[in-house]
Amino acid sequence: MSPSLSDLGWSSHFAAQHAAEPSLLPFRIAAVHRDRLIGLSQEGETPLLSPDQSTGAFAVGDWVLTDENKRVRSVLERRSLLQRRAAGTGVAAQLIAANVDVLFIVSSCNADFNLPRLERYLALAHQAGSYPVIVLTKSDTCDNAIAYVEQAQSLAPFLTVLAVNALDQSDIEQVLSWCPKGQTSALVGSSGVGKTTLANGMTGQDQATAGIREDDARGRHTTTARALNRMSNGGWLIDTPGMRALRLLDAQEGVDEVFSDISDLSLNCRFSDCQHDTEPGCAIQASIESGALDPARLDRWRKLRREDQHNSASVAQARARDKAFGKMVRSVMHEKKSRKGL
Ligand SMILES: Nc1nc2c(ncn2[C@@H]2O[C@H](COP(=O)(O)OP(=O)(O)OP(=O)(O)O)[C@@H](O)[C@H]2O)c(=O)[nH]1
Numbered sequence: 001m002s003p004s005l006s007d008l009g010w011s012s013h014f015a016a017q018h019a020a021e022p023s024l025l026p027f028r029i030a031a032v033h034r035d036r037l038i039g040l041s042q043e044g045e046t047p048l049l050s051p052d053q054s055t056g057a058f059a060v061g062d063w064v065l066t067d068e069n070k071r072v073r074s075v076l077e078r079r080s081l082l083q084r085r086a087a088g089t090g091v092a093a094q095l096i097a098a099n100v101d102v103l104f105i106v107s108s109c110n111a112d113f114n115l116p117r118l119e120r121y122l123a124l125a126h127q128a129g130s131y132p133v134i135v136l137t138k139s140d141t142c143d144n145a146i147a148y149v150e151q152a153q154s155l156a157p158f159l160t161v162l163a164v165n166a167l168d169q170s171d172i173e174q175v176l177s178w179c180p181k182g183q184t185s186a187l188v189g190s191s192g193v194g195k196t197t198l199a200n201g202m203t204g205q206d207q208a209t210a211g212i213r214e215d216d217a218r219g220r221h222t223t224t225a226r227a228l229n230r231m232s233n234g235g236w237l238i239d240t241p242g243m244r245a246l247r248l249l250d251a252q253e254g255v256d257e258v259f260s261d262i263s264d265l266s267l268n269c270r271f272s273d274c275q276h277d278t279e280p281g282c283a284i285q286a287s288i289e290s291g292a293l294d295p296a297r298l299d300r301w302r303k304l305r306r307e308d309q310h311n312s313a314s315v316a317q318a319r320a321r322d323k324a325f326g327k328m329v330r331s332v333m334h335e336k337k338s339r340k341g342l
């Protein structure tokens, strides 16, 4: 049975945009390949043509409008967007997933549990515009899961933290309840924390073998990884290799939101460029002295900001370099042409 548009996550936010171009057809992007896109609609899975043969401008979870030839005409404004620095040269931004309502941040009640890492993922969720839910797996293997939950909850007011056994279906139901029918989620976390186990439990299928069967250009059957998966409660789970290694990109706002206590304090420092070290009138140092602020938290904030500034700077540099290179190519071509003209 094919899902309706609202089952697929369609909402008034997208309907309002579609109203401007009612003759075009809406699809949700279920997979992004190098040269083509797979869209989902009431009619099931459909290969879509990207406007310029490239697919870098699309993310799994995007809503697009196509003409009757299934050529994409526009991407609807996103509710949220997860992106990262591209692997390899590591400078260009790469779109990972769009319109993710809930980001499940997965860690476990053991050695993987690490507050700075959780903070980093929280910053990422805030930056993307997704609602964060922390899921601590392997609660069945430790005596004091509640202590882990309390530590995680200390990171932000009203933060949702669940302790679960990912192998237990009733615990999976508890996770699912945070992403009901028509909503979309994704899982992030380190290797081995139980993302695959959770994904299998949430979708009721083995993610390693689930896939989209397609006929390629030569008529051969191929199976490609499915990236937008229906969960057993009617919600959706975006699971792609890119989801597994997210880094912070241009996440300054996200970092400041997670550390809002520190950024608020810094507004009271005497100097607007206060480095919060030895400057007189530093509100942050005063707060540490009074015992209100944990100095370790200040260190983590500094580290995240440094990392973020480094990432953003190298992306900006790469963009500038690409621009300069493009300019150089154009001027060489221009010269060639004008020489030919002589
Ligand atoms: N007892 C127990 N074992 C768990 C739990 N969650 C995961 N495991 C086990 O932990 C191991 C790793 O789980 P995976 O689901 O493969 O972890 P992952 O995050 O997908 O790891 P990568 O594929 O490397 O990213 C498996 O043997 C799981 O069976 C849990 O809540 N309780």
Ligand SMILES: [Zn+2]
Pocket: 266, 269, 270, 274, 275, 276, 277, 279, 281, 282, 283, 284, 285
């Ligand atoms: Zn200061």
